[in-house]
Amino acid sequence: MGNYFVRMPDSGSVAQVMGLMRPLEPTAQAKRAGARPKPPRQSKVQPTLLVGALDDTEARALERSGARIYDDSEFEPFPGSSAREIWDSAPDPTAPAATLSLDDVLHHIRAPDAWSRSRGAGVTVAIVDTGICGQLLEFPAAKRSSIDLPTAFAGQHWEDTDGHGSMCATIAAATKADNGRFDGVAPDATVLSARTTLMASDVYNIYDELITLRLNGAIGSLVISNSYGLYTCEPSGMPQDHPYLEIVLSAISNGIPVVFAAGNNHYDVACNHDPTECSPNTIWAVNSHDQVISVGTVNADNSNRDPATPHVNSSRGPGEWAVSLPKPDCVAPTYGEVVWGCDYRVMDWWGTSGACPQVAGLAALILAINPLLNARQVADIIRNSCRDIGAPSTCVGRGLIDCASAVEAAAAVA
Amino acid sequence: MFLRFASMAERDEFIENARREEPQVLSRIRVSKTQPNVVTVRSASPSETRLLARMANGKAKVYEDAQLDTFRP
Numbered sequence: 001m002g003n004y005f006v007r008m009p010d011s012g013s014v015a016q017v018m019g020l021m022r023p024l025e026p027t028a029q030a031k032r033a034g035a036r037p038k039p040p041r042q043s044k045v046q047p048t049l050l051v052g053a054l055d056d057t058e059a060r061a062l063e064r065s066g067a068r069i070y071d072d073s074e075f076e077p078f079p080g081s082s083a084r085e086i087w088d089s090a091p092d093p094t095a096p097a098a099t100l101s102l103d104d105v106l107h108h109i110r111a112p113d114a115w116s117r118s119r120g121a122g123v124t125v126a127i128v129d130t131g132i133c134g135q136l137l138e139f140p141a142a143k144r145s146s147i148d149l150p151t152a153f154a155g156q157h158w159e160d161t162d163g164h165g166s167m168c169a170t171i172a173a174a175t176k177a178d179n180g181r182f183d184g185v186a187p188d189a190t191v192l193s194a195r196t197t198l199m200a201s202d203v204y205n206i207y208d209e210l211i212t213l214r215l216n217g218a219i220g221s222l223v224i225s226n227s228y229g230l231y232t233c234e235p236s237g238m239p240q241d242h243p244y245l246e247i248v249l250s251a252i253s254n255g256i257p258v259v260f261a262a263g264n265n266h267y268d269v270a271c272n273h274d275p276t277e278c279s280p281n282t283i284w285a286v287n288s289h290d291q292v293i294s295v296g297t298v299n300a301d302n303s304n305r306d307p308a309t310p311h312v313n314s315s316r317g318p319g320e321w322a323v324s325l326p327k328p329d330c331v332a333p334t335y336g337e338v339v340w341g342c343d344y345r346v347m348d349w350w351g352t353s354g355a356c357p358q359v360a361g362l363a364a365l366i367l368a369i370n371p372l373l374n375a376r377q378v379a380d381i382i383r384n385s386c387r388d389i390g391a392p393s394t395c396v397g398r399g400l401i402d403c404a405s406a407v408e409a410a411a412a413v414a
Numbered sequence: 415m416f417l418r419f420a421s422m423a424e425r426d427e428f429i430e431n432a433r434r435e436e437p438q439v440l441s442r443i444r445v446s447k448t449q450p451n452v453v454t455v456r457s458a459s460p461s462e463t464r465l466l467a468r469m470a471n472g473k474a475k476v477y478e479d480a481q482l483d484t485f486r487p
Contacts (some may be wrong), residue, residue, distance in 0.1 A: 130484065152456065164484045177427070202481040204449060212447045228484045242477050243416045243452050250448055261485040299482055334487075351487040361486040 001025070001055050005099050008048040009066040012299030016064065018042060021052025024043060049099065049297035054292055089297040090155035100336030101301070101346075102171060102182045107251070108300070108333045111185045113367075113404035117411060120186025120364035123221040125173045127357070128206055129228070131195035133342035134158035138170055138180030147193035147211045147218065152202045157242030163352060165195065167391040168227050170339035171350070172357035173364065180348070181344065185361025185403065192219075198228055200244040207247040211254055219405030221367040224251060225360035229287040233271035236285040237322055238282035245286050252291045257363040257375040260287040261352035262328040267271045276305045278395035281320060288319030293363075293379050294397075296328035297355040300335050302389040310349045317394035328397040329379070330386050332358040362403050366410040373413065381409045415458045415466065417474035419451045424473040427452070431469050439466065 008014055021040035040052025054062070063069045098405040106112060124145055131153065132139060141336050148154060160166045173191050174184035194206045203226075213219045230236050238244075241391050265282035267275045273282070287294055295316040298304045311334070319327030334350035363378050373381070385406040386399035416450070419425040421444065433440055442456040455466060467476045 004442075075468075162484075164486050198484070199456070200482060200483045201456055203482065204416070204446075204452075204454055206449050209447050215448075228482045231483055238480060239477070241475075243418060243446075243449065243454075244477075246449065247446075264485045272464050294427065347487050353483045353485040354487065356485075386464070 001053055002059075003387060004052065004054050004069055005098065006050045006052075006054075006059075006062060007068040008045060008050065011048055014042065014048060014215075017050060017067075018052070020058060021050065021054060024053055028121065032158075036305040037387055038182065042067050049279075069143045081182060082221065085121055096362050102184070102336065102338045104334050104336055105358070106185065109185070109362075109401050110404040111361070114365055114407040115187070117407050118365040118369040120189030120361065120368045123186065123223065123364040123367045124190040124191040124192050124208055124219050125360050125364050126185065126194050126222060126224045127169045127172065128194045128196055128203060128224060128226050129168050130162035130198075131156065131160035131165045132158055132169045132191070132193040133166045133196035133339075135162045136166060136170070136180065136339060137178055137337065138174035138176075138182055138184075138235065139191060140175070140178035143173075143175055143191055145173065145189065145190050145219075147192055147213060149194055149206060151194070151209060152197045153206045157195040159195070160341055164227070165193070166339050166341050168225060168353060168357040169193065171354055172225055172361040174339070185358050189361065189364040189368070200217050200242075204244050204247050205329040207251055210258070211247070211251050214254055214256060219275065221315045221371050223360050223363040223367065224256055224358045226259065227351075227356045229261065229263050230284045231263070231265060231270050233265060234283055238285045240321060245289065247274050248286055249289070249291055252375045255373055257360075257367070257378045258291075259293045259295060259356050259360040259363060261356040262294045262317075263287060264313045264351050265315045267312045269309045269313045273316070275307045276315050277391040278305070280316065281318060281394075282315040283317055283319040288317075288327050290323055290374070291324040291365055292319075293329050294319065294358055294380060295352060295355045295359045296331040296396060297334045297349060297352045298331045298389070298396065298400065299349070300333060302333070303332065303391070304395055316396070317397070324395075326393060329383050329395045330359065330398050331389075332401050332403060359401060362401055362406055365403060368409055370410045373410065377413065381406050382414070385409050415454045415455045415463045415479050416477040417455070417466070418477070419453070419470075419471055419474045422450060425451060425453060428470050428474065432466070436462075436465065436468065
């Protein structure tokens with residue numbers, strides 16, 4: 001007998017499973033402190049999530065019937081915080097971090113609410129990154145672009161020895177359709193893996209190929225997701241006539257929305273600025289240009305100024321090269337379980353790397369519903385549909401992305 | 415590294431010089447399809463960069479490559 005978290009595949013048999021569950025047994029330490037068994041509980045905000053005691057046979061039987069089972073864990077308070085404060089900051093008091101996942105993040109940004117109107121069909125999302133694991137069920141053959149870019153990793157784009165690119169691709173456009181664990185923001189979009197050495201010259205060549213394919217009609221609507229940039233605390237020194245910027249702007253002028261991660265530079269990953277402040281600027285070079293969409297990240301409480309979570313590293317604006325559209329443009333939440341390489345990993349945050357592909361997926365939802373929009377219009381819709389989360393713009397831009405509102409706005413544009 | 419030439423003729427002259435004088439670099443040279451006055455050279459060492467910049471004979475603006483990194487968790 002043990003305490004379990006059970007996520008049911010749907011609400012149909014929730015009552016039956018609740019009837020099966022016994023009271024939660026407190027730990028030995030909690031018993032000594034006077035704690036008594038508590039009745040099984042159904043989450044209020046995630047009604048298919050149940051918490052209670054089961055014997056191992058019952059737990060495995062539920063798993064075989066499609067439920068996801070999580071062992072209970074005993075958490076220690078972080079140094080300097082009380083356990084109460086940590087639970088108060090969680091999105092659901094009954095859900096430990098291990099039970100949160102990309103599914104929860106998608107609900108947080110209202111992606112499922114947008115899917116009745118658009119799931120990204122007909123749009124290709126290019127993931128310029130470390131490659132994508134070819135064994136992931138989230139990317140069945142029919143979902144993969146057949147294009148093999150003749151760049152540094154020609155013939156090896158669907159391999160990922162690092163893990164990062166697979167995470168980004170999953171967040172943008174994974175699908176559960178072929179037994180994958182996760183959907184991404186745009187589950188019906190096509191994914192083009194553009195594995196790169198991350199040298200600017202290789203990225204340049206990838207863009208050059210993508211623009212050519214777009215112009216000759218080999219690719220229709222296209223979005224490019226870029227979760228990389230410069231780790232620096234000083235101005236980048238990159239000249240603004242650099243061909244790398246020129247090719248990115250060329251993509252945008254040819255109708256391709258280009259989305260960049262803002263960076264992870266603000267606090268202890270790089271620059272050690274005050275985690276509660278929204279300055280100084282730490283978004284650099286191409287990632288800070290007016291015409292790209294630059295994305296920061298927040299935690300489950302929509303904050304990147306809480307020193308208890310690593311989201312304080314999200315780079316601050318207004319952006320080295322921004323003139324009229326200060327950065328970041330918007331933020332997206334990152335927390336919980338997600339793909340990493342060919343496997344799954346629970347992480348406190350996914351870096352701004354994990355925020356960027358959410359917006360790339362959203363751009364795909366928008367283009368799927370209105371393919372005539374240009375890159376500037378797509379960016380405007382994303383910015384204008386953000387939810388105000390009450391923080392300075394150099395921390396969160398226009399706010400939290402809202403997929404349902406953005407898709408509705410895209411449908412309304414003639 | 416990147417080289418941006420003012421004209422296609424100057425670009426072609428550079429590539430011809432590279433073919434003659436540094437043939438081992440040729441396989442790493444790529445002419446842009448969408449910006450044909452731009453040439454990239456993959457994995458150019460600092461000494462190669464200096465050599466190729468000299469070979470361009472002042473007819474190209476030369477840009478250093480940049481190592482980017484993922485904004486990972």
